[in-house]
Amino acid sequence: MAAASIALGANEAPAREIKGGADDPWLPHQADAPAPLEKPGYLFFTPEEAVFVEAATERLIPEDNLGPGAKECGVPLFIDHQLAGAYGRAGTWYMQGPWGKGQDTQGFQSRMTPSALYRAAIKAIDEHVMSSQGGKLFADLSSEAQEAILSDLEGGKLDLGGADAKTFFKMLWQNTKEGMFSDPIYGGNKDMAGWKMLGFPGARYNYLDWLDRHGEHYDQPPVGIRGRPGWNSTG
Amino acid sequence: MAQELTAAGHDVLALERGSWRDTGTDFAPSFIQDELRYRYQGHLFEQTAQETLTFRNTPDQTALPMRRLGSFLPGTGVGGSILHWNGQAFRFLPYDFEIRGKTAARYGETVIPADMTLQDWGVTYDELEPHYTRWEELCGIAGQAGNVSGKKLPGGNPFEGPRSKPYPTPPMKQTYGPTLFGEAAGSLKLHPFPCPSGNMSQAYTNPLGVSMAPCTYCGFCEKFGCGNYSKASAQTTILPVLMQNKNFTLRTECEVTRINLDGSGTHATGVTYIDAQGNEFEQPAELVIVCAYILHNVHLLMTSGIGTRYDPATGQGTLGKNYCYQLTPSVDIFFDDKVLNPFVGAGALGMIVDDWNGDNFDHTGLGFIHGGYIAGYMTTGRPIETELVPEGTPKWGAKWKQAFVKNYLTSMSISLMGAVMPNKVNCLDLDPTYRDVYGRPLMRMTFDFKQNELKLQDFAMGKMAEIAKAMHPREIKKSPRGPHYDIVPYQSTHNTGGAIMGANRRESVVNRYLQHWDVPNLFVVGASAFPHNSGYNPTGTVSALALWAAEAIRSQYLKHPGPLVRS
Numbered sequence: 001m002a003a004a005s006i007a008l009g010a011n012e013a014p015a016r017e018i019k020g021g022a023d024d025p026w027l028p029h030q031a032d033a034p035a036p037l038e039k040p041g042y043l044f045f046t047p048e049e050a051v052f053v054e055a056a057t058e059r060l061i062p063e064d065n066l067g068p069g070a071k072e073c074g075v076p077l078f079i080d081h082q083l084a085g086a087y088g089r090a091g092t093w094y095m096q097g098p099w100g101k102g103q104d105t106q107g108f109q110s111r112m113t114p115s116a117l118y119r120a121a122i123k124a125i126d127e128h129v130m131s132s133q134g135g136k137l138f139a140d141l142s143s144e145a146q147e148a149i150l151s152d153l154e155g156g157k158l159d160l161g162g163a164d165a166k167t168f169f170k171m172l173w174q175n176t177k178e179g180m181f182s183d184p185i186y187g188g189n190k191d192m193a194g195w196k197m198l199g200f201p202g203a204r205y206n207y208l209d210w211l212d213r214h215g216e217h218y219d220q221p222p223v224g225i226r227g228r229p230g231w232n233s234t235g
Numbered sequence: 236m237a238q239e240l241t242a243a244g245h246d247v248l249a250l251e252r253g254s255w256r257d258t259g260t261d262f263a264p265s266f267i268q269d270e271l272r273y274r275y276q277g278h279l280f281e282q283t284a285q286e287t288l289t290f291r292n293t294p295d296q297t298a299l300p301m302r303r304l305g306s307f308l309p310g311t312g313v314g315g316s317i318l319h320w321n322g323q324a325f326r327f328l329p330y331d332f333e334i335r336g337k338t339a340a341r342y343g344e345t346v347i348p349a350d351m352t353l354q355d356w357g358v359t360y361d362e363l364e365p366h367y368t369r370w371e372e373l374c375g376i377a378g379q380a381g382n383v384s385g386k387k388l389p390g391g392n393p394f395e396g397p398r399s400k401p402y403p404t405p406p407m408k409q410t411y412g413p414t415l416f417g418e419a420a421g422s423l424k425l426h427p428f429p430c431p432s433g434n435m436s437q438a439y440t441n442p443l444g445v446s447m448a449p450c451t452y453c454g455f456c457e458k459f460g461c462g463n464y465s466k467a468s469a470q471t472t473i474l475p476v477l478m479q480n481k482n483f484t485l486r487t488e489c490e491v492t493r494i495n496l497d498g499s500g501t502h503a504t505g506v507t508y509i510d511a512q513g514n515e516f517e518q519p520a521e522l523v524i525v526c527a528y529i530l531h532n533v534h535l536l537m538t539s540g541i542g543t544r545y546d547p548a549t550g551q552g553t554l555g556k557n558y559c560y561q562l563t564p565s566v567d568i569f570f571d572d573k574v575l576n577p578f579v580g581a582g583a584l585g586m587i588v589d590d591w592n593g594d595n596f597d598h599t600g601l602g603f604i605h606g607g608y609i610a611g612y613m614t615t616g617r618p619i620e621t622e623l624v625p626e627g628t629p630k631w632g633a634k635w636k637q638a639f640v641k642n643y644l645t646s647m648s649i650s651l652m653g654a655v656m657p658n659k660v661n662c663l664d665l666d667p668t669y670r671d672v673y674g675r676p677l678m679r680m681t682f683d684f685k686q687n688e689l690k691l692q693d694f695a696m697g698k699m700a701e702i703a704k705a706m707h708p709r710e711i712k713k714s715p716r717g718p719h720y721d722i723v724p725y726q727s728t729h730n731t732g733g734a735i736m737g738a739n740r741r742e743s744v745v746n747r748y749l750q751h752w753d754v755p756n757l758f759v760v761g762a763s764a765f766p767h768n769s770g771y772n773p774t775g776t777v778s779a780l781a782l783w784a785a786e787a788i789r790s791q792y793l794k795h796p797g798p799l800v801r802s
Contacts, residue, residue: 013254013488015510020241020483030260034272060631066640087276094283094302098668102299105721106290109299147632154630173631174275181618182271198643200578200618203268205453205462207579214411215574217644225266 078188253312262460321582322433416611456582562653578616
């Protein structure tokens with residue numbers, strides 16, 4: 001039921017009349033709860049695409065002495081499930097033509113949905129790498145060479161055929177940050193590692209005891225919508 | 236509006252395109268703190284698939300559709316956009332309502348450029364004052380008054396227009412970041428005061444008997460509904476009472492697509508709306524009040540063929556004229572030694588200086604008019620959105636990660652809420668190419684920052700940098716807007732104008748009571764009425780104008796239906 005609510009979006013309920021003083025709009029058992037990722041495992045990416053996304057997101061947010069990188073945090077899994085759902089289909093976006101490129105100030109103008117853009121861009125990037133780097137895939141390259149490819153995407157210097165390189169890079173980077181720092185119920189931010197790294201306490205809703213404690217480090221562990229290890233709100 | 240009219244005994248039917256929403260079911264604290272779902276997937280926002288507009292910076296460009304929300308985030312559903320506001324609850328200055336006259340009187344007409352379509356509002360601050368006060372009481376606004384009936388009070392805003400009463404609740408408690416900002420501003424002999432706040436500083440019961448709870452500083456205000464009943468919205472201030480009124484009916488998932496006129500073209504017979512199943516209905520009405528988001532107010536008038544559309548080439552026509560926005564550059568501040576805990580935040584938690592807003596300072600020789608407030612807010616530390624890294628940091632990769640982690644707890648921004656003056660070519664009209672789901676032309680927005688905004692920004696960046704340096708940080712980073720307006724990064728949902736109010740029908744769409752000049756039984760309520768946008772958040776003024784119009788409808792129009800102002 002919860003899954004249906006997020007897939008459909010907020011505006012697809014039947015029309016309703018509520019008469020003042022007669023009808024009660026406060027319906028029980030109607031909480032608009034989120035749809036968590038329940039089953040790990042790729043739904044959208046092919047094995048080849050998954051290898052690319054794991055490598056690319058790890059370059060964008062790599063593992064280091066501060067903590068795990070995007071791959072270990074589940075960012076590729078997060079992106080996969082987003083692309084398999086309403087986001088991947090651009091279900092809430094205006095997608096009618098005609099399609100013009102326009103100015104950067106006019107924003108996203110691709111006819112491709114996010115899922116179509118990922119599919120086309122990954123294929124084109126791997127083909128480009130294969131032909132220019134002796135038959136290797138993006139994921140086989142050194143970190144430095146991967147970074148160079150990502151920089152070229154960012155600058156729009158790679159021709160991806162039907163896909164726009166800059167648009168793809170912007171989407172990949174945004175989705176990577178989302179997967180790193182969103183609530184763990186969506187499959188990323190594994191063990192709240194993204195939040196722990198920053199010191200963000202998550203889905204807490206009461207900091208009244210901290211208003212006067214100027215300059216002190218907050219000392220409570222992060223919690224997600226479903227709680228945290230040792231305290232699970234789903235009971 | 237509906238509460239004012241039903242309480243006076245009139246039957247009101249409200250048509251809402253979105254769904255019913257309420258705190259316990261739709262933004263409970265057990266799931267509302269979800270940055271992905273609400274901020275980035277826009278769960279409470281308008282979906283562009285349902286309605287959007289096309290955009291271009293200048294008339295020589297081809298406008299393209301806003302396919303994804305970005306710069307502004309209109310809401311949908313019961314409660315509208317105020318449901319997901321921050322709660323920064325300002326009044327405009329007396330100067331704003333008489334801006335053309337007061338500017339010309341102080342500096343001469345010649346400081347107003349020929350392409351700046353600057354107009355007085357046809358209403359004064361003094362006339363709106365009781366309605367600002369009533370709105371603050373309905374919402375329990377927390378703040379420190381600076382001017383009560385002409386008497387200056389310490390700790391408040393000395394530049395504000397005289398108010399008849401202090402704020403109903405005391406200001407919010409400031410955390411470390413805003414405190415540092417306030418101290419720095421004070422050391423520069425400025426006049427810092429706490430932001431007037433729609434986040435409750437204490438439990439409050441409003442004049443309708445609706446109670447709100449103290450804000451817990453969770454940092455999920457703007458773009459979210461409040462799970463704690465702590466942020467003023469229709470849900471937390473009016474709906475519990477309105478929904479008990481037997482003469483009120485609400486239909487949700489019903490989108491008005493047209494205002495219908497009779498054969499004379501001067502009388503509205505009602506509206507046409509389409510429900511979620513696609514069924515079309517005609518709803519008769521004696522009085523039609525359009526209270527959608529500003530962009531939809533203007534679009535609905537255009538697609539209904541009411542009024543004369545503005546033509547920037549000739550300056551003729553009024554509908555779509557004086558579209559304005561908000562100018563929001565910032566300066567990021569990075570400390571080595573000060574832990575700010577940015578996640579301990581609230582939408583209206585911050586200290587403000589109003590020294591460079593409105594005409595609070597001498598503009599002689601500056602090349603621009605108006606200004607904006609400068610704020611040291613600590614609204615949130617939500618980690619996808621709050622990404623402050625120093626100058627020169629790569630945009631991704633290992634060095635980005637290190638910089639983000641190093642600075643997350645010890646950085647903040649100070650920001651300008653800059654005014655935008657109307658310009659001859661910044662306007663709203665209908666797009667020749669793109670259509671919405673109902674087959675209507677999309678509205679077309681032509682907007683760019685002009686010289687007034689860019690000069691104001693340069694000036695304000697200097698002032699913000701001075702305050703930032705007085706906070707003794709390790710380093711600062713200037714983040715200006717422009718030079719061209721960009722519809723992608725979020726700036727503010729402060730779109731204004733297009734169905735503007737004024738003293739005469741030649742220059743405005745609605746009169747001083749927000750009554751349409753051509754169709755007296757049609758009122759158009761919202762920021763669409765603003766002839767320019769001030770250096771403050773617009774919600775307080777939208778609300779005061781709505782209450783002012785409601786009083787005029789109740790006490791004048793319904794007794795003697797007809798034009799309230801003779802043209």
